[in-house]
Amino acid sequence: MIVEARMSPDAGREVGQPVSTLFDTDPKAALKHHFGFDAFRPLQADIVDDVLAGRDVFALLPTGGGKSLCFQLPAVMRPGLTVVVSPLIALMKDQVDALTAAGIPATFLNSTLDANEARRRLRTLHEGGYRLLYLAPERLALPHVYRDLEAWNVTRFAIDEAHCISEWGHDFRPDYRRLAELRRAFPSVPVLALTATATTRVREDIVESLQLRDPRRYVASFNRPNLSYRVVEKQNALKQLLAFGRTRRKESGIIYAASRRQVETLAEKLREAGIAALPYHAGLDPSERSYNQERFVRDDVPVICATVAFGMGINKSNVRYVVHFDLPKNLESYYQETGRAGRDGLPAECVLFYGSNDTAKLLGFIEEKEADERERARDALRVMQHYAEGTECRRAMLLEYFGERLAPGDCTGCDNCFAPRARFDGTVAAQKFLSNVVRVRQASGFSVGLNHLVDVLTGRETEKVRGWNHDALTTYGIGKGTARPEWIAIGRELTRLGLLRQTPGLRSVVELTESGRKTLLERRTVELTAAAVVERDRTSGADDGGSGDGGPGDEELFDDLRALRKRIADQRDVPAYVIFPDTTLRAMARDVPASLAELRSIPGVGDKKLADYGEAFLSAIASRATRENAEENA
Numbered sequence: 083m084i085v086e087a088r089m090s091p092d093a094g095r096e097v098g099q100p101v102s103t104l105f106d107t108d109p110k111a112a113l114k115h116h117f118g119f120d121a122f123r124p125l126q127a128d129i130v131d132d133v134l135a136g137r138d139v140f141a142l143l144p145t146g147g148g149k150s151l152c153f154q155l156p157a158v159m160r161p162g163l164t165v166v167v168s169p170l171i172a173l174m175k176d177q178v179d180a181l182t183a184a185g186i187p188a189t190f191l192n193s194t195l196d197a198n199e200a201r202r203r204l205r206t207l208h209e210g211g212y213r214l215l216y217l218a219p220e221r222l223a224l225p226h227v228y229r230d231l232e233a234w235n236v237t238r239f240a241i242d243e244a245h246c247i248s249e250w251g252h253d254f255r256p257d258y259r260r261l262a263e264l265r266r267a268f269p270s271v272p273v274l275a276l277t278a279t280a281t282t283r284v285r286e287d288i289v290e291s292l293q294l295r296d297p298r299r300y301v302a303s304f305n306r307p308n309l310s311y312r313v314v315e316k317q318n319a320l321k322q323l324l325a326f327g328r329t330r331r332k333e334s335g336i337i338y339a340a341s342r343r344q345v346e347t348l349a350e351k352l353r354e355a356g357i358a359a360l361p362y363h364a365g366l367d368p369s370e371r372s373y374n375q376e377r378f379v380r381d382d383v384p385v386i387c388a389t390v391a392f393g394m395g396i397n398k399s400n401v402r403y404v405v406h407f408d409l410p411k412n413l414e415s416y417y418q419e420t421g422r423a424g425r426d427g428l429p430a431e432c433v434l435f436y437g438s439n440d441t442a443k444l445l446g447f448i449e450e451k452e453a454d455e456r457e458r459a460r461d462a463l464r465v466m467q468h469y470a471e472g473t474e475c476r477r478a479m480l481l482e483y484f485g486e487r488l489a490p491g492d493c494t495g496c497d498n499c500f501a502p503r504a505r506f507d508g509t510v511a512a513q514k515f516l517s518n519v520v521r522v523r524q525a526s527g528f529s530v531g532l533n534h535l536v537d538v539l540t541g542r543e544t545e546k547v548r549g550w551n552h553d554a555l556t557t558y559g560i561g562k563g564t565a566r567p568e569w570i571a572i573g574r575e576l577t578r579l580g581l582l583r584q585t586p587g588l589r590s591v592v593e594l595t596e597s598g599r600k601t602l603l604e605r606r607t608v609e610l611t612a613a614a615v616v617e618r619d620r621t622s623g624a625d626d627g628g629s630g631d632g633g634p635g636d637e638e639l640f641d642d643l644r645a646l647r648k649r650i651a652d653q654r655d656v657p658a659y660v661i662f663p664d665t666t667l668r669a670m671a672r673d674v675p676a677s678l679a680e681l682r683s684i685p686g687v688g689d690k691k692l693a694d695y696g697e698a699f700l701s702a703i704a705s706r707a708t709r710e711n712a713e714e715n716a
């Protein structure tokens with residue numbers, strides 16, 4: 083973990099605040115009381131301290147790192163109003179629902195409210211009835227807004243998704259430029275800038291645009307230890323996906339595919355296989371789209387098949403897996419999309435389905451782009467391809483992309499570290515492949531693509547083979563004993579090892595490199611990687627929770643608790659995780675609390691929720707115990 087904090091102890095901490103309760107002075111007590119947690123996540127405690135001290139703060143916390151708590155907790159510990167600027171309108175309602183469920187007065191103003199409701203909220207704001215107000219950035223352009231803010235005793239601005247202010251970022255929103263005005267209009271109100279994604283350049287741009295004053299900077303690690311990463315080689319991709327889904331029927335998952343049609347097909351096939359799944363893409367009519375999303379968020383349907391249009395602004399904490407059925411455009415998107423899994427901190431899987439055609443398909447799209455964009459897109463794809471085909475730690479590859487180093491042995495789950503593919507002496511195979519490249523070139527005077535090379539090796543009779551007389555070559559058919567996909571994989575690995583070079587562009591051809599020529603002439607030893615196992619059983623421990631924290635406990639009790647949570651959530655018309663996250667239910671199922679006091683010790687059970695739902699959950703736990711006793715005695 084990198085912490086870029088300037089260490090001047092407690093500079094500017096407010097003293098002499100009227101002391102009303104422990105919950106206003108002790109962040110840890112307040113954390114348990116309002117949110118039900120005993121401990122802060124990394125960096126949270128320091129950020130909260132700085133925010134309470136009235137400093138400007140820049141915080142880069144990865145998704146799932148508990149960004150919101152950094153302003154929510156100080157907001158309830160200090161008088162006045164915290165204004166949260168966020169571009170994600172869908173998320174505002176969820177956050178306000180969650181705060182309300184925890185007994186914290188909060189509201190939002192955006193274009194979705196009717197005039198009466200907006201007026202009611204404005205009135206309560208004038209009466210000082212809220213601690214947090216969520217605003218969309220375009221709201222700041224309305225007349226009177228500054229006069230209103232002045233009247234509301236604003237004590238803090240929290241700018242969420244702060245990277246949207248930067249034109250260097252991938253999510254630039256012109257509305258965010260307006261935020262620069264805030265500092266001029268409210269010079270004495272401290273600002274907290276938050277983001278989950280930012281390169282060094284974007285970071286500087288945020289600090290400068292918001293005119294942060296000597297801000298403390300926090301940069302958390304991008305590592306998500308509870309996520310595991312793996313690549314599955316596509317053989318019969320649909321069958322593989324169904325096999326994967328069947329063993330995770332009750333679990334919530336997102337399946338990303340490249341096209342709308344693909345999304346529709348996958349959702350349908352999954353449903354036919356008995357796995358409830360809904361589609362989500364930009365081609366659906368907006369009401370159907372938001373209905374499907376709502377059903378997924380509320381756990382009515384476990385799986386959503388989606389294009390990348392899905393996910394921004396979704397705050398569902400119990401997504402157990404993210405599958406990419408097609409290759410993402412670049413590694414940053416892959417990181418963001420897989421980041422939607424396991425936000426509750428429990429184990430979750432990120433699976434990339436990869437076939438050798440995927441790269442060619444994307445290269446085709448890239449050819450249609452403008453010239454200056456093309457080169458960048460190709461580079462990004464090369465990095466992505468390296469991630470998919472590489473044999474080193476996948477987590478390390480992801481972190482490296484964000485300029486972070488993972489110490490050797492620190493990987494908590496990836497296929498290359500935990501199920502490394504066997505290596506074998508591939509000298510003979512390499513000799514066959516390389517000499518085939520040379521023979522084809524000598525005979526024809528031009529180079530050919532990977533597929534044709536493999537056609538010659540395996541002795542296929544294609545039009546091209548006959549047309550170019552490649553069936554007369556001495557290498558024709560010398561690789562018959564090995565299957566086609568394996569030869570393709572060998573060709574790719576030889577490229578990765580630098581013995582072959584693949585030219586860029588749509589009509590990519592394969593050429594021998596200097597190092598390949600030497601390997602061939604000197605009969606150097608070449609070590610190759612065996613083909614990956616297609617779909618293996620899940621490694622024990624990933625789902626049986628036998629190892630330590632957050633284990634599933636009693637599966638039946640967990641199901642009971644989940645059903646109860648769903649009933650309560652539906653009654654209150656909020657998503658289930660607003661009541662309790664999965665981690666909390668898991669802990670209940672494991673510890674089986676029998677009293678309100680025991681229930682309060684469960685992480686995620688704060689005092690308001692204890693009062694509201696405590697009895698209901700205790701009685702569900704008790705009735706499961708009674709039923710089991712009855713079964714045993716029967």
Ligand SMILES: [Zn+2]
Pocket residue numbers: 474475476477478493494495496497498499500
């Ligand atoms: Zn690894």
